[in-house]
Amino acid sequence: MPNDLMNLIEKITDEKTFLRFLTALRENCEEEQSCSGSYFACATAGHWETRSTHHFLRSVEDWATGGDFAEGVHHGEPLLRRFATMLYVGRHYLSEDRPGRD
Helix, strand or coil, X not given: CHHHHHHHHHCCCCHXXXXXXXXXXXXXXXXXXXXXXXXXXXHHCCCCCCCCHHHHHHXXXXXXXXXXXXXXXXXXXXXXXXXXXXXXXXXXXXXXXXCCCC
16 A cells, blocks of 8 residues: 555645545555554554554654755645655654564
8 A cells, every 4th residue: 555655645736636645544544553463564564653643743743854845845846745745754663763673
């Protein structure tokens, strides 16, 4: 599903296509939150790494406050596409938050 989500991000041009992505992201989260695998197994399989709002928001904030997004540079991409990317990266732990390998 991560590749499907990235494909949807690339197609975002307006609110309607953003909402399609948002629905798919939520559905993906709901499907994978039932995964009982270890962090390492989930990360290796491309599942959601973050399982708490705290870690999700830390990852989103880290992406948004660094680099060109924070500087207002958008390379001609629609803002909603960049916002979708910011939400997408919330799936992954920051390196310092990653649990040890089980």
